[in-house]
Amino acid sequence: MLKQDDRTLPSGSGGDGQVGLFDSVLARSQSQEILFAESPSRVGLQTLDLPSRPLGQYCANVWRNQNFETFEGLLKPFLNYAQLELEFRVHGYDDTLDFTLWEPAEVEILWLDSSRYTDRMAFEDWQGWLRSRLLDLRSRSTAPILVASWDAWRGDVGVRSLDALVNGVPGAYVADLGAACHGEGVTLLDPRVAKVSGSPISRSAQMVLARWLGCRWLPGLLLPPIKAVAVDLDNTLHAGVLGEDGVVGVQLESGHKALQSALWALKARGVFLALVSRNEREDVEALFTQRPDYPLCWDDFSAIEVSWGSKVDALHRVAQQLRIALNAVLFIDDNLGELASVAAGCPEVHILLASPEGTQTYRALQYYPGLWRWSVSADDAHRIQDMKANAERDRLARVVGDTGQYFQELGITLALRYDAAADLPRLAELCRKTNQFNLALRRYNEADLAAFMARNDASVVAVSLSDRLSNSGTIAVLVAVREQDVLVVEELCISCRALGRQLEDTIVLASLRGVMLFEGCRQVRFNITEGSRNRPARDWFSRLMDRFGGLHRDGEVQAEWIAHFSPPSGVMFVQE
Known part of the structure; x- marks a missing residue:
């Protein structure tokens, strides 16, 4: 069953403790370049050795008719980054989905090669049959159910939405492997791989899907969601230092524009934005007023902490103003020392290192565990206006x-x-x-x-x-x-x-x-x-x-x- 800690600091005190903390923050920050690369590398993932400080320990039942073991190794670095310790209880190959060997777990995963059913039934028949199996599993388990598959029925009607598979099954969700790969521009299937690995999922798709599973789908089921992103200004939302370069002198590169647009999109989905910067407040307000090329504006931030004080204290005030816990806040800054200071003073806060050009920060934000949502409700959309x-x-x-x-x-x-x-x-x-x-x-x-x-x-x-x-x-x-x-x-x-x-x-x-x-x-x-x-x-x-x-x-x-x-x-x- 679930076990949680309070994300306490590494053991030790004084100088040794601070050195250990800085090394931990450094290792986590350096891993971003590999984990959130445009095309993640298997070799790069194997070199990662992230410190293990899990927010929770879980068990997942895996019911499958194709190879899953390949994904276990690929998933580990992404799950480590998400601070999830997840044991996979992988059952034998079974097209019938007989759940008689069921044992309690925190999540149920159906890892299905849908092409194994195409010769035997129409899509609608498979849909009805699969729903009956899900209801049988639901009668045994109250854990979230994740159906991971793709639409193998491609004919005149085109690709169908798989979401209808879980209609009427509370707490069941669809991970559309085909849609995820299409969005990443990679090919899902490679028949040559099936003969070797026991699954037709291509090697490039395996990398993409491991990241989706480890950073989006599984954290979206198991971890508390992040409710606010607190972001630094200089060398984070733009290149340069406002106090030195002035309103006109700071540069907005394409990566910074993408990052600001992504933050605005999070706000539209009900995630609070906070600005935490060491600057003069009137200079920062002038910046957002006078730079129409900035996707973000002053009013997009639900909390603004611009001063020369401690960012640890500022984040405490942000959480208090937004009426959320510190563990629901993600803090983005380009300074490793600031991140280490926040990790020491607010160990619950999530931290992310900003890259100078903004592009890597943008990609990391797309996958940061706890930000992705299975759905966005009307209640989410109300959150920002309600706070104002x-x-x-x-x-x-x-x-x-x-x-x-x-x-x-x-x-x-x-x-x-x-x-x-x-x-x-x-x-x-x-x-x-x-x-x-x-x-x-x-x-x-x-x-x-x-x-x-x-x-x-x-x-x-x-x-x-x-x-x-x-x-x-x-x-x-x-x-x-x-x-x-x-x-x-x-x-x-x-x-x-x-x-x-x-x-x-x-x-x-x-x-x-x-x-x-x-x-x-x-x-x-x-x-x-x-x-x-x-x-x-x-x-x-x-x-x-x-x-x-x-x-x-x-x-x-x-x-x-x-x-x-x-x-x-x-x-x-x-x-x-």
Whole structure:
């Protein structure tokens, strides 16, 4: 099962510890040139010896009808860079996908040569058969399922989308090997290779797919996502030093343009951008105002830290302003000393060395583990605008003393949805990503939540939040199970974007009252797990208990008290 550490520094103290830390940062930074080369080299990958500091240890079941062992060796350096320790439990060749030897694992991989089925069935028949096998696997496992294959049915109808293969299977994803290779400009299949290796995947495609698996697909299933990219300015977003070369003198090479465009694209997908630079603030603001050739502009940054102070302190302020944990931040800088300083002062922060010309930085950003997403939801798109609206919300909170009036000024609406399958991806994301307001730390995935939705004694609540300033999207998930006359809250997560608005009590208690299983309950029991980052959730629960007075014991609350809870005026409810 999953084991995590806090990304602590290498052992040792004083000078020796700092030397070891710098060597570790140097080795990781030097590996970028090999890992993120336009055409990665097998020989180059074999020379890498990255320090092993895994964020998590996992096991993967591999169900296959073609060779997978070749990829294990190619995957290792990419997984090491992603700080993933992954054991592959590779099962025997099997076209029938008989899962009788199944054992628990953190991820299920179906590594399929689809051409082995083309002579026996039409694409639609294969699609139906494969979905039945996925449902059989889902009945055994709640882990994410990754179907890695390609479309071998090429006729008059053209290439089909493989995404339909997993329709109706919660927590299942498609890794389209053909589409990945096409995007990289390499040929997927080479029949000559099949006779030797047991798979028709070409040698050049093997390199491309190993990088996709190790840096995108598997981290996208197993690791917490990166929510913000904090970037240096001089010799990172442009060539030159602003304070010396001036606004006109700094150079924007093609690599820097590509990098800035890639950062803008991340922002459009809901990833925060932060600027962390040692410069005069008015000079930097003038730069983005007077250089129309820059793809990025001043307003694209959700947090700006321009000063002559410590970048470690600046990154702490960025995380606080964006209301995210430090381990959700990627910091890009051209100075190895700065990166080593950040690694010492903020060991949770991800670091990336910027190249002088920007091209290598651009490529590294394309593959940095934790940035790639399986899908981009409307909730992701809301994130940036919602954060910008916080300044106005904070202003209102200062000038309006009455809570009800504050809510009326904002025009708050809470939408409650019960057991809605369409919410599964976002609710699973909340369970996986939420650290500060996560009461039980269950980390349920789509399959877990779908199983609760299917039970007669359980219910899953999704809560969306909006006001006149912005739509915050789906911001909370609550999982409740009925045990005789007690309703047990198995999981409760509220996104950090909803915190600080004095709505926690209302979100939780209104959600519970709307659960059909709540009727007739005598008590409501909250399951609580003490974690390193969920103190805000535990503090909220303590305050709630104080409000109940004598009407609670050991995390159990009298249901009657919740039934009589009066939400503050100014909050409108919609039940969907």
